[in-house]
Amino acid sequence: MEKDLVEYIVKSLVDKPDEVSVNVIEGEQSTILELKVASDDVGKVIGKQGRIANAIRVILSASATKGGKRVVLEILD
Amino acid sequence: MFREFEGKTEQEAIAAAVAELQIDSQDFDVEILDSGRKGLFKKGPVRIRVHLDDEQFEEVEEGLLSAMTVPASTDSAIVEDYEQEIVDFVTTLLVKMGFPGSVEISYRKEGKLGLEIISKHSSIIIGRKGKNLDAIQLIANVVAGKLHEEIKVVVDSENYRIRHEEQLVRLAYKTAEQVRLNGRSRLLEPMNPFERRLIHTALNEFEGVQTKSEGEGLYKQVRIIKDDELPPLRS
Numbered sequence: 001m002e003k004d005l006v007e008y009i010v011k012s013l014v015d016k017p018d019e020v021s022v023n024v025i026e027g028e029q030s031t032i033l034e035l036k037v038a039s040d041d042v043g044k045v046i047g048k049q050g051r052i053a054n055a056i057r058v059i060l061s062a063s064a065t066k067g068g069k070r071v072v073l074e075i076l077d
Numbered sequence: 078m079f080r081e082f083e084g085k086t087e088q089e090a091i092a093a094a095v096a097e098l099q100i101d102s103q104d105f106d107v108e109i110l111d112s113g114r115k116g117l118f119k120k121g122p123v124r125i126r127v128h129l130d131d132e133q134f135e136e137v138e139e140g141l142l143s144a145m146t147v148p149a150s151t152d153s154a155i156v157e158d159y160e161q162e163i164v165d166f167v168t169t170l171l172v173k174m175g176f177p178g179s180v181e182i183s184y185r186k187e188g189k190l191g192l193e194i195i196s197k198h199s200s201i202i203i204g205r206k207g208k209n210l211d212a213i214q215l216i217a218n219v220v221a222g223k224l225h226e227e228i229k230v231v232v233d234s235e236n237y238r239i240r241h242e243e244q245l246v247r248l249a250y251k252t253a254e255q256v257r258l259n260g261r262s263r264l265l266e267p268m269n270p271f272e273r274r275l276i277h278t279a280l281n282e283f284e285g286v287q288t289k290s291e292g293e294g295l296y297k298q299v300r301i302i303k304d305d306e307l308p309p310l311r312s
Contacts, residue, residue, distance in 0.1 A: 005173040012166060012220050044219075049295065052219060058212035062204055063174040 002071050005063055006033055009056055014041035030070035033060075042077050078129050081110065083122045090125045098127070105129055156182065159224040160190060166220050167192060167232065170213065176202055178234075188227050192217070194234040203237050210237060211269075245272055249279045249301075256301045257285045267296035 003022045011017035019038040024031060037045055046053045057073050064071040080098070084090030091107060098105075111124040156164075160182060168180045171194065178196020185191070194202055203210045214232040221230045231238070245268075252263050265276065273290055276299045280288050285304050290297040 001173075005170075008169065008173050009216060013216070013223075047219075051215065051295075055212035055215040058204070058208055059170075059174060059216070062201060062209045062212075063176075065201065066175055 002031060002033060002060060002064060006035060006056065006060065006073065009059065010035060010037060010045055013044050013052065014038065016041055030072055032072045032074060035073060035075050042075065045075060078131060079126050081124060081126050083124050085122060087123050087125065090123050094125065094127045162224055163190065163217060163221050163230060164192065167213065167217055171196065189229045189231055191231045191233065194232065199234045202234050207237055207241060210234060242275060245275050246279045249276045253280050253283050253286045253301050256303050260303045262300055262302040264291065265299045267298050269296060273297060273299050
């Protein structure tokens with residue numbers, strides 16, 4: 001389950017894991033995951049030049065190849 | 078006394094026996110228990126039984142005992158808490174990705190912790206050009222950084238990293254040879270700093286060409302240029 005995967009990764013990166021939440025929006029061809037973290041933790045999830053956010057997206061899309069659906073990760077701030 | 082071994086072929090089973098018992102294949106009798114034929118085309122594992130006389134058996138026992146106790150007393154066998162946490166993190170990550178496998182510590186050197194992923198899903202875990210492996214490695218490094226300051230985690234599967242390095246060096250030589258022959262410079266694909274450094278180092282010793290990086294950001298491109306094509310340096 002993609003929501004579970006994102007939560008697991010993000011919770012292990014941030015300082016305030018309790019404030020991590022993922023909202024799933026199921027579309028026909030794609031699933032959108034809206035990620036919310038504590039405002040101090042946004043930088044940790046995005047990383048320099050978005051490196052960490054990109055790595056999370058790569059892992060997500062690798063995992064999503066089984067389901068056949070595109071998964072989009074949006075980081076809300 | 079006897080011990081049993083298994084392998085895809087009879088030779089493999091014997092090789093396994095030789096490796097574990099540390100004695101020559103001429104020195105023991107082999108009895109084939111299961112030749113592995115499970116039908117016309119199906120082949121199962123071959124099982125053999127190795128017969129030893131008492132004297133040999135004692136030697137083997139001693140050898141096995143010392144082999145088991147020696148690594149436990151060296152540093153490499155003691156898994157630090159933070160190392161176990163990193164291993165557990167990657168293991169759980171793979172499960173959540175839907176590609177379970179086992180994660181083992183393959184080496185520790187110069188502040189690096191090498192992890193080897195063993196999984197039947199290794200091709201997707203590695204990904205195109207190692208993309209997925211790099212992403213897992215990056216996240217694992219951030220997690221490791223929170224646990225222990227000076228450790229760099231290298232995540233590998235199926236020896237991808239070493240195979241990839243060899244491939245890059247071969248590409249560097251091949252392209253450099255072409256540049257030297259026809260004099261036209263060549264631009265390689267975008268690469269990360271580690272990969273570019275491999276190319277620069279490989280061609281440092283290569284006569285007749287020079288290398289330089291072009292572009293901006295993390296993924297720059299290496300250009301290979303023939304020596305005399307460089308604009309003359311002004312003094």
